[in-house]
Amino acid sequence: MDEGRRLRTYLSRCEEHQVDAGEAARALATARFDVQNGRVAGRDPFRLAWRRLRQAHAGPAT
Numbered sequence: 001m002d003e004g005r006r007l008r009t010y011l012s013r014c015e016e017h018q019v020d021a022g023e024a025a026r027a028l029a030t031a032r033f034d035v036q037n038g039r040v041a042g043r044d045p046f047r048l049a050w051r052r053l054r055q056a057h058a059g060p061a062t
Contacts, residue, residue, distance in 0.1 A: 010046045013050065031045040
C-alpha cells in the first residue's frame with residue numbers, strides 16, 4: 001500500500017472514531033520520528049500512532 005493510501009486510511013479511521021485531526025497528525029508525526037530514530041521496535045508509524053491514540057482515549061482499567 002502506498003504512503004498516500006495509508007495516510008487516507010489512517011485519517012478516515014481517526015475521523016470514524018472522532019479523534020481530532022490535529023491530535024491524529026501529532027500522533028503520526030511523533031510515531032514517524034520514533035520509528036525513524038529507532039526508539040521503537042516497530043516499523044509502521046501508522047500502526048504505532050493508532051495504537052497510541054487508542055491507549056490515550058481508552059478509559060481507566062476497571
